[in-house]
Amino acid sequence: MANQFPEGFLWGGAIAANQTEGAYLEGGKGLTTVDLLPTGEKRYPIMTGNLETYEPLEGEFHPSHRAIDFYHRYKEDIALFAEMGFKALRLSISWARIFPNGDDSEPNEAGLQFYDDVFDELKKYDIKPVVTLAHFDVPVHLVKEYGSWKNRQLVDFFEKYATTVFTRYKDKVKYWLTFNEINMLLHLPFVGAGLIFKDGEDKKQVMYQAAHHQLVASAKAVKAGHEIIPDAQIGCMLAAGMTYSYSSNPEDVFDAMEKDRESFFFIDVQARGEYPGYAKRFFEENDLTIQMEPGDEALLKAHTVDYIGFSYYSSRVTSTDPKVQENKTGGNVFGSITNPYLKASEWGWTIDPKGFRITANQLYDRYQKPLFVVENGLGAIDEPNENGLVEDDYRIDYLREHVKEMREAIKDGVELIGYTSWGPIDIVSASTGEMKKRYGYIYVDRDNQGKGTLQRGKKKSFDWYKKVIESNGHNI
Numbered sequence: 001m002a003n004q005f006p007e008g009f010l011w012g013g014a015i016a017a018n019q020t021e022g023a024y025l026e027g028g029k030g031l032t033t034v035d036l037l038p039t040g041e042k043r044y045p046i047m048t049g050n051l052e053t054y055e056p057l058e059g060e061f062h063p064s065h066r067a068i069d070f071y072h073r074y075k076e077d078i079a080l081f082a083e084m085g086f087k088a089l090r091l092s093i094s095w096a097r098i099f100p101n102g103d104d105s106e107p108n109e110a111g112l113q114f115y116d117d118v119f120d121e122l123k124k125y126d127i128k129p130v131v132t133l134a135h136f137d138v139p140v141h142l143v144k145e146y147g148s149w150k151n152r153q154l155v156d157f158f159e160k161y162a163t164t165v166f167t168r169y170k171d172k173v174k175y176w177l178t179f180n181e182i183n184m185l186l187h188l189p190f191v192g193a194g195l196i197f198k199d200g201e202d203k204k205q206v207m208y209q210a211a212h213h214q215l216v217a218s219a220k221a222v223k224a225g226h227e228i229i230p231d232a233q234i235g236c237m238l239a240a241g242m243t244y245s246y247s248s249n250p251e252d253v254f255d256a257m258e259k260d261r262e263s264f265f266f267i268d269v270q271a272r273g274e275y276p277g278y279a280k281r282f283f284e285e286n287d288l289t290i291q292m293e294p295g296d297e298a299l300l301k302a303h304t305v306d307y308i309g310f311s312y313y314s315s316r317v318t319s320t321d322p323k324v325q326e327n328k329t330g331g332n333v334f335g336s337i338t339n340p341y342l343k344a345s346e347w348g349w350t351i352d353p354k355g356f357r358i359t360a361n362q363l364y365d366r367y368q369k370p371l372f373v374v375e376n377g378l379g380a381i382d383e384p385n386e387n388g389l390v391e392d393d394y395r396i397d398y399l400r401e402h403v404k405e406m407r408e409a410i411k412d413g414v415e416l417i418g419y420t421s422w423g424p425i426d427i428v429s430a431s432t433g434e435m436k437k438r439y440g441y442i443y444v445d446r447d448n449q450g451k452g453t454l455q456r457g458k459k460k461s462f463d464w465y466k467k468v469i470e471s472n473g474h475n476i
């Protein structure tokens, strides 16, 4: 088959500060929301904003505090990425490294310097940084003092943070993303927006108001980014995945459409620049009032994103039939009915390569803007064999099938600019906080209790991905 990946296609991997860096209080960094998340039973109630007065316990184990120590080992890790031939590395800046409290008057120089060093290291190998401004972390001070994204003032703090990093890195970073998986705000409100609900609070009202603040902040970042870096490409980021109707019953089909729209709502605003009609209807029917300031609508309209970044792990299935609804796979934060045609990962995430092609087409049909796959991959338990090698053929299979479907999507006419698979080196899992859910081509010796040497080792998939990149997606 002819090679369909365009010249300059951005192959690489994606990581996030809080899951990778560790050094959670070093270099002047302030505490962020993720630093408070333990593993285990308490994690989910906190992630969903349902522990009203959450305070971390003394001695509680937080895997992200040290993570995989990228903060001290980035040179070694970047050299390994370079060996695989990465053209791009997606990473996030930790807001609290730059503004430890979020509302500080001056930025923290040590934090700014750290990312300067990382970008310089990438430059040595000609790896382009793709930088997420907010990847599931809000400075804790902003949560305590202001109620986080419930509060309009966060827009100004975020704008200042964005402007600071655009100015500092204008010659080093061209690709940016505003909020990671912005639609996750509705599923994990504490993770997505630092929200903690008070007793009796109307959660929908709080979440959609916070969403408005993030959408305005995103548009302001797009505006500032374009002013400061004329050739910047600034994208949004959606946790994507098509929702299938379980049956041909129009009620089910309608339900599937509505479920997808819950997510599209955010991207409709960021990419088309206005609140869609179905959202207005939803607000009315649910008695929600979104407080806007004069000028918000014009701002959203004028500063839409340049491209659509998205993550894709699995598709979802929905049904209005209570009997069918009983059959839930669980796992995936979106919740899904078991798809009888597909297998799932150990965490219940449905494996659906064809759904990847469908999702890419669906997004391109809807927005007609370039797409960037900024996350995809298989979380699995890896066991090194007696020679210390992880033979992760299951991961290679997953990725191969997805890369194939991505190639098909390109042949369908979808404009795709890159593919950064999730966690090219093992990192802390966002949903479970564990180390044992691994995505990497590179193994990291660290377990759920934080034990291990942190030594890096190549898995079988390392050479596989190297060949994929070398052949620009031809050799899979």
Ligand code: BGP
Binding pocket: 016, 019, 180, 181, 239, 311, 375, 379, 422, 428, 429, 430, 431, 432, 437
């Ligand atoms: C996305 C997040 C990532 C990441 C990934 C895999 O939702 O943007 O931060 O971790 O999912 O999820 P997990 O780590 O829970 O397997």
